[in-house]
Amino acid sequence: MASRLHRVARSGRCESRTREGRTTSRVRRRLACVTVLSLSALLVACQTMEEVSRIYLRATPEGRKLLAKWDRYAELADVLKKYHDDGDLGERDVLAVLKAAGVVPARAAGRPGAPGPPPPEAAQLAAGRNAWGWPLKAGVVSSEYGRRAARPHHGIDIAADTGEPIYAAAAGDVIYSDNKMSGYGNVIILKHDDKTTSLYAHARRLGVRRGQRVARGAPIADVGSTGRSTGPHLHFEIRVADAAVNPRSVLPKSRF
Numbered sequence: 001m002a003s004r005l006h007r008v009a010r011s012g013r014c015e016s017r018t019r020e021g022r023t024t025s026r027v028r029r030r031l032a033c034v035t036v037l038s039l040s041a042l043l044v045a046c047q048t049m050e051e052v053s054r055i056y057l058r059a060t061p062e063g064r065k066l067l068a069k070w071d072r073y074a075e076l077a078d079v080l081k082k083y084h085d086d087g088d089l090g091e092r093d094v095l096a097v098l099k100a101a102g103v104v105p106a107r108a109a110g111r112p113g114a115p116g117p118p119p120p121e122a123a124q125l126a127a128g129r130n131a132w133g134w135p136l137k138a139g140v141v142s143s144e145y146g147r148r149a150a151r152p153h154h155g156i157d158i159a160a161d162t163g164e165p166i167y168a169a170a171a172g173d174v175i176y177s178d179n180k181m182s183g184y185g186n187v188i189i190l191k192h193d194d195k196t197t198s199l200y201a202h203a204r205r206l207g208v209r210r211g212q213r214v215a216r217g218a219p220i221a222d223v224g225s226t227g228r229s230t231g232p233h234l235h236f237e238i239r240v241a242d243a244a245v246n247p248r249s250v251l252p253k254s255r256f
């Protein structure tokens with residue numbers, strides 16, 4: 001009797017285990033199915049977002065012009081990618097301007113090439129991700145932030161047509177609008193808080209003067225090729241004190 005009970009108990013456990021096994025594999029199959037469907041939906045959504053932005057832009061004449069520009073730049077990307085800085089830009093000159101504006105402590109300025117503090121995290125920037133916008137409405141990134149030919153590149157180069165408006169990436173005060181910095185050509189520096197600045201170089205024309213206050217998105221200059229440059233482009237920097245930050249870590253995601 002004891003052994004019969006034992007057998008029944010054991011077979012009950014087996015049945016229960018088999019049922020659990022079936023249930024588990026059914027759940028796994030459903031999970032896999034849901035995952036595949038979710039990934040497909042995400043892919044479709046991404047394409048749809050691009051389409052939605054295109055539909056939105058097609059609704060106005062300005063939007064249609066911008067779309068046409070995006071498409072033309074995409075076709076000319078191989079040519080535009082040849083337009084960037086031509087050699088070193090005057091790091092010492094930038095630090096002198098930032099020091100004069102009180103953005104860089106006196107002891108940190110005037111030592112170009114010296115190891116500085118590590119670049120701050122994007123989250124540390126006072127303006128915050130939502131407060132920044134791209135300085136051009138269309139273009140092709142021809143040189144990323146980082147090292148270029150074994151030298152540091154403190155900004156990002158965006159090639160575009162000569163004369164295209166350059167916009168303030170965030171609200172700020174103009175602390176420099178001139179052409180006396182080595183290699184930068186016509187350049188503007190905006191101060192956004194007591195330590196954050198942005199810089200716009202190689203402009204054909206400067207549209208604001210030192211001391212002016214500008215809103216985010218205000219036109220401040222035109223794209224050009226002044227200074228050390230291989231063709232029309234904007235060299236754009238964001239700094240916290242003297243440390244350059246990768247603009248892509250601060251700006252919203254962009255199609256260029």
Ligand SMILES: [Zn+2]
Nearest residue numbers: 085156157235
């Ligand atoms: Zn550059």
